[in-house]
Amino acid sequence: MNFLSPTADFARLTIVVFMDFTHSARSRKYQEQLEAFMTEHVYPAERAIKSRDPLPGEPIEASPELIELKKIARSQGLWNLFLPDDEYGAGLTNVEYAPLAEIMGHVIELAPEATNCSAPDTGNMEVIHDFGTPEQKERWLVPLLEGEIRSNFGMTEPGVASSDPRNLQCSITRDGDDYIVSGMKWWSTGAMTKDSKIAIVMGVTDPDAPPKARYSMILVPMDAEGVEVVRGVPVFGYIHRGGHAQVRYNDVRVPASNMIANAGDGYMIAQARLGPGRIHHCMRAIGQAERALAMMIDRAKTRTAFGKRIADQGVIQDWIAQSRWRIDQARLLVLHTAWLIDTEGNRAARRDISAIKVVAPNTALWVIDKAIQVHGGMGVCDDTPLASMWANMRTLRLADGPDEVHTMVVARREIGRD
Ligand SMILES: Cc1cc2nc3c(=O)[nH]c(=O)nc-3n(C[C@H](O)[C@H](O)[C@H](O)COP(=O)(O)OP(=O)(O)OC[C@H]3O[C@@H](n4cnc5c(N)ncnc54)[C@H](O)[C@@H]3O)c2cc1C
Structure with missing residues (x-):
């Protein structure tokens, strides 16, 4: 697929560049x-x-x-x-x-x-x-x-609105050659697995610094003294992706050499980390939507009600057609964002990353919901993967930033163009 595309700043620059989505x-x-x-x-x-x-x-x-x-x-x-x-x-x-x-x-x-x-x-x-x-x-x-161990990422805290990282309270305090990590995290994905041996924890190293220099990321081995996995946190009853954990860091002492980059770089690293991570979630969401559409069509073709195949009902055809173009639209937006990251970097793609982070999970959820409906009662039990897929995609409207925060990012960029 080849497209002519405006650059990210088309409104100002009117430069047209060649955007190539051909599969290599x-x-x-x-x-x-x-x-x-x-x-x-x-x-x-x-x-x-x-x-x-x-x-x-x-x-x-x-x-x-x-x-x-x-x-x-x-x-x-x-x-x-x-x-x-x-x-x-x-x-x-x-x-x-x-x-x-x-x-x-x-x-x-x-x-x-x-x-x-x-x-x-x-x-x-x-x-x-x-x-x-x-x-x-x-x-x-x-x-x-090597896949010998797994890891988890501890940013979100139960006590504060963590979609705004300026609220984080977990402290990372220098003590001689060590740092002491104290705080409560939750939604640490994967931390329930026995293989999860290392956490990257984000916390405050300098509460008096400007917000973007206040935080740091530090490596905390899960077997360090004081790391306490308090409980697993299921999602709609499912244990997805190795289980999400609530983890208390009880004055955990780690060597200063575990600091990632410099003290105060946490915010910058978080921004760098979340770009590729978010687009990968969106790519996988497109796969979930395609699978749900295929299942919807299979079911509609093989089930008969009121004297005809469910696939022959106009309302079902409408869902199938809408699913097709909604998925294709979302995929194009994801590819466009991927292309922007490849050619101009994470920073230039920030608005687009936020846009797809809203569009892709919502598209997948729309299609999965219709697939569930076409399956009738079977769609909401675990005889098909649809219920688990819905639960999984629903969490993506929160994980790595809620829809509303990403919407705010897109809106601010648009408003700030003038
Ligand atoms: C399945 C799952 C996996 C996760 N994995 C991890 C992980 O591995 N590591 C980790 O650290 N965290 C993880 N998270 C946490 C996730 O990143 C947070 O839940 C998310 O950032 C929101 O923070 P919060 O839950 O504190 O919600 P809050 O910050 O309390 O926000 C609540 C709601 O307020 C509204 N809101 C907030 N800001 C605005 C705004 N500007 N405009 C309008 N409305 C707004 C939104 O509706 C938002 O959903 C995961 C979450 C889930 C559900």
Whole structure:
């Protein structure tokens, strides 16, 4: 696909540039491999695992199926595809990675982790890759890239409105050669898994500094004294993505060398981390929407009511048609944003990242909701993945920033253009 596109600042500059979404040969190669991997291994594993979800609060072991999937994915070179760096990752651009993340998004609970491309590990790996010291990389990045351990990210706090990071209260206080981390976090995705060995915690190092210099990010091993996983936090009863945890940091002492970049750089790192992480969520959301549409069509073609196939009812055709163009619109916006990140960087794409972060999950939710409706009662129980998909996508309207905050970002950029 080739398009003529205005640049990000078209209104002012009226420069027209060539925007190319053609799938490269290496992206096509990975797409074919990934599709075969999904068909042969991931869908069968999904069916096997479904009935064995742990109870909320129990520490989670990786299932034997997931461990096996990881081995197969790795042996086939379907590993760390998200990382643009070709020393550690596959060296793909965001435009090249988009269709791959979309394919993984069809089975969002398994395929991303099987290929070592799942949040929050990807964002955490990028942080350590981009900002870590050689020692931090050796100690934490290498085992994460190898898939030997997992990680979590502790920013959100139960006590304050965390969509505004200026409210964060967790403290990171210098004490000789160490820092002391004290505070309560929740929604630390993945922290319920036994494999989650390291947290990147964001907290206040200098309460008197201007807001953007007040925060830092520090590496806290999950087995450090004082780290207390208080409980698992289920989502609509599901334990998704390795379980979300509430974690109390009881005066946890870590060496000063665990600080990521410099004290005061936390806000800057958070902005850098969330760009690629958000677009990956959106790419996977498109995959969820495509899967829901395919299921909606299958069901509508095979079920008869009032003397005809459900697919022959006008209202159902309207949902199918709308799903098609809503998904295609959202995909184009995601690709456009991927292209902007590739060509102009995260910063230039900030408005567009916020826009897709609202559009993609809402598009997926709209389609999944219609697919549920077409399945009747079956759509809301766990006989199909639709209920879990809806729950998963619904959380994306909050995780990595609520819709309203992203809407504010887009609006402010637009208003500020004049
Ligand atoms: C499934 C899931 C996974 C998550 N994973 C992680 C993770 O791994 N690590 C982590 O640190 N956090 C994680 N989060 C937390 C997530 O980032 C926060 O929930 C989110 O940033 C919102 O913060 P809050 O919950 O404190 O809501 P609040 O800040 O209290 O906001 C509540 C509501 O206020 C409204 N609001 C806020 N600001 C505005 C505004 N400017 N204009 C209009 N309305 C506004 C919005 O409707 C918003 O939803 C996860 C959340 C979920 C649900």
